[in-house]
Amino acid sequence: MSYLTLKNINKIYPNGYHAVHNFNLEIEKGEFIVFVGPSGCGKSTTLRMIAGLEDISNGEFLINGQRANEWGPREREVAMVFQSYALYPQMTVFDNIAFGLTLQGVDEEVIEEKVKNTAAILGLTDYLDRLPRALSGGQRQRVAIGRAIIRKVGVFLMDEPLSNLDAKQRVTMRSEIAQIHRETGATTIYVTHDQTEAMTLADRIVVMKEGYVQQIGTPYELYMDPVNVFVAGFIGEPPMNFVRGKVAKGCLAFGANTLDLTAKLGNRARQFEGKELVFGFRPEHIELGKREKAYQISADVELTEMLGDNTNVYITTQDQKAILKVDPHDTPEVDSQITFSIPYEHVYLFDGETEEVIK
Numbered sequence: 001m002s003y004l005t006l007k008n009i010n011k012i013y014p015n016g017y018h019a020v021h022n023f024n025l026e027i028e029k030g031e032f033i034v035f036v037g038p039s040g041c042g043k044s045t046t047l048r049m050i051a052g053l054e055d056i057s058n059g060e061f062l063i064n065g066q067r068a069n070e071w072g073p074r075e076r077e078v079a080m081v082f083q084s085y086a087l088y089p090q091m092t093v094f095d096n097i098a099f100g101l102t103l104q105g106v107d108e109e110v111i112e113e114k115v116k117n118t119a120a121i122l123g124l125t126d127y128l129d130r131l132p133r134a135l136s137g138g139q140r141q142r143v144a145i146g147r148a149i150i151r152k153v154g155v156f157l158m159d160e161p162l163s164n165l166d167a168k169q170r171v172t173m174r175s176e177i178a179q180i181h182r183e184t185g186a187t188t189i190y191v192t193h194d195q196t197e198a199m200t201l202a203d204r205i206v207v208m209k210e211g212y213v214q215q216i217g218t219p220y221e222l223y224m225d226p227v228n229v230f231v232a233g234f235i236g237e238p239p240m241n242f243v244r245g246k247v248a249k250g251c252l253a254f255g256a257n258t259l260d261l262t263a264k265l266g267n268r269a270r271q272f273e274g275k276e277l278v279f280g281f282r283p284e285h286i287e288l289g290k291r292e293k294a295y296q297i298s299a300d301v302e303l304t305e306m307l308g309d310n311t312n313v314y315i316t317t318q319d320q321k322a323i324l325k326v327d328p329h330d331t332p333e334v335d336s337q338i339t340f341s342i343p344y345e346h347v348y349l350f351d352g353e354t355e356e357v358i359k
């Protein structure tokens with residue numbers, strides 16, 4: 001039996017808006033689950049239904065196999081960290097972290113010890129006497145996390161906890177959250193629109209779009225085996241390149257390029273004759289020049305960005321655009337024409353209509 005079970009969960013808001021459709025997921029104890037997707041796709045709504053802050057319109061939420069739809073947040077033993085830190089401005093860091101325990105009437109000595117341990121994990125030991133306004137954004141977020149992890153709860157729910165931090169603080173806090181999870185082993189559900197956060201933190205990722213789950217899997221599974229164009233384009237940075245076209249005589253043609261689909265699909269290429277297909281490849285899976293067992297594409301270089309460990313090359317051919325990741329030593333000249341190869345095994349084909357992957 002899984003620790004948490006979401007069975008056909010739906011959310012229809014009082015105004016009739018159907019924000020979450022048939023959400024299904026089993027979560028094991030200790031897992032770090034990330035809900036990811038663009039703003040408005042239903043991530044927070046789902047998290048809030050798990051927290052008990054929002055009614056479940058349809059479906060069942062189970063904790064250790066028991067129906068928990070009607071349980072309040074306390075009975076569910078959840079702690080939530082929000083993006084706005086929701087700290088008490090007039091209380092010190094110590095009192096903010098201790099707040100939950102103080103409410104429960106826990107012994108003062110026990111509180112003191114627990115706050116000190118928590119502060120040590122979070123690097124807040126020197127700030128316990130300060131008020132929140134005398135802390136940086138990252139420190140405030142740590143206090144908010146401290147307040148959540150000091151209580152012994154079953155599951156931590158985090159809603160975009162890093163979105164108010166600057167880029168550098170986000171990277172630091174991200175690794176701290178991973179560290180805290182390793183140390184506490186606490187089941188965590190984390191909401192973000194940032195695919196990098198999802199990829200770096202998650203044991204499993206749930207990709208959502210417009211209220212529907214698109215795919216659930218490990219970061220590696222989503223990267224290697226995306227089920228559709230949306231997931232393929234969402235996971236990975238820079239994102240996967242897509243070339244759209246109609247299949248004629250078993251080929252996809254654009255600009256001066258003709259890609260023979262039988263090379264990838266064999267006889268099955270025939271069934272796509274006259275249909276629209278999406279040809280996908282990741283920027284990092286190309287090789288400059290001509291290679292065996294690979295599609296060759298020629299294109300014009302529009303722009304190059306040297307990033308240190310690699311160069312992003314923006315290319316165009318007719319109306320199709322793509323980004324290639326190359327070794328900085330191989331950075332091509334802007335306005336030159338290049339030929340590159342995509343090994344067949346790194347090519348993804350999607351149905352142009354349903355946008356689902358063609359295996």
Ligand code: ADP
Pocket residue numbers: 013014015017019037038039040041042043044045046
């Ligand atoms: P996300 O967390 O993925 O950004 P949300 O779960 O916050 O998305 O919202 C999902 C959708 O539900 C959005 O279109 C949002 O406008 C809508 N929504 C959120 N809260 C309410 C509400 N109280 N009443 C009606 N619609 C809502």
